[in-house]
Amino acid sequence: MTRQMLTDAVLSIAEMPRVWAVLPPDVLQNVLTLKARPLQREYERELRRLERAIRQAVTAYLRGKARQVAESMESMGVWRWGDTWEDELYDILMPHLADAARLGGKAGLVGATAAGVNIGGVAWGRASIAAAQWAAQHVGDLVRQITETTRAQIQAATATFYVTPGMTRGTLEDLILGTGIEPLAVPGRIISAAERAEMIATTEVTRAYTGANIAAMQATGVAQVQPQADKVPPLHPRCRCDAVPMVRDDGTISWKYQTLNDDLVCDICGPLNEQDIGQ
Numbered sequence: 389m390t391r392q393m394l395t396d397a398v399l400s401i402a403e404m405p406r407v408w409a410v411l412p413p414d415v416l417q418n419v420l421t422l423k424a425r426p427l428q429r430e431y432e433r434e435l436r437r438l439e440r441a442i443r444q445a446v447t448a449y450l451r452g453k454a455r456q457v458a459e460s461m462e463s464m465g466v467w468r469w470g471d472t473w474e475d476e477l478y479d480i481l482m483p484h485l486a487d488a489a490r491l492g493g494k495a496g497l498v499g500a501t502a503a504g505v506n507i508g509g510v511a512w513g514r515a516s517i518a519a520a521q522w523a524a525q526h527v528g529d530l531v532r533q534i535t536e537t538t539r540a541q542i543q544a545a546t547a548t549f550y551v552t553p554g555m556t557r558g559t560l561e562d563l564i565l566g567t568g569i570e571p572l573a574v575p576g577r578i579i580s581a582a583e584r585a586e587m588i589a590t591t592e593v594t595r596a597y598t599g600a601n602i603a604a605m606q607a608t609g610v611a612q613v614q615p616q617a618d619k620v621p622p623l624h625p626r627c628r629c630d631a632v633p634m635v636r637d638d639g640t641i642s643w644k645y646q647t648l649n650d651d652l653v654c655d656i657c658g659p660l661n662e663q664d665i666g667q
């Protein structure tokens with residue numbers, strides 16, 4: 389998407405921002421809410437597409453590694469973590485999560501415009517830099533977390549392989565992927581690769597979108613308060629909640645929790661819906 393298209397998109401949504409700026413807070417609040425909802429729906433399809441792409445790519449990645457480990461165990465009786473495996477995962481996740489972050493950053497700008505702020509070139513630049521920085525900082529951490537779990541699951545499964553005479557390569561592969569028969573002597577529960585890929589896709593798209601949205605709003609100087617760190621979605625695996633701008637009675641712009649996108653409105657997110665989560 390070019391910058392001009394982005395500008396057009398904002399301008400088409402943000403008609404008469406100056407009028408909004410003089411509306412009483414309660415009315416302005418309604419306007420912001422009304423503007424935020426169609427925006428979420430507009431982005432919904434793109435976010436679901438990114439989830440699907442991540443889910444498929446991560447599943448293929450985990451299956452590939454399980455196959456390599458099982459083959460190595462069968463032929464040599466040992467396995468080792470590949471030097472390039474973390475980089476491969478990074479390359480899989482980065483483009484999709486950067487896209488989710490860009491969408492979040494764009495949502496931040498649209499939110500800023502809706503709040504009556506004149507979006508100039510500087511703000512556009514700051515917001516897109518904030519979104520890109522957000523992705524760069526977090527994808528590395530995510531890759532390390534996923535790698536840690538993957539390693540632990542491979543270690544648990546190969547330990548079982550060592551102590552189970554006659555176990556086939558196929559059964560080991562199933563054990564690593566968590567799709568096999570009852571995981572016999574494997575300590576702890578092995579989460580299936582498909583389940584992990586789905587959890588990663590949903591949760592991390594939410595994290596990238598929301599994180600970049602907040603970073604962009606903060607970078608443009610629109611949101612005057614930071615959201616409380618422990619109330620920023622996602623608050624649980626598969627969370628699809630959102631944080632949207634809200635205007636407080638004193639006119640400052642804060643953040644409001646929204647469970648709109650959550651499939652399962654859970655005990656954690658339910659009570660937070662529509663709450664001011666600003667500091």
Ligand SMILES: [Zn+2]
Pocket residue numbers: 621622623624626627628629647650654657
């Ligand atoms: Zn949620």
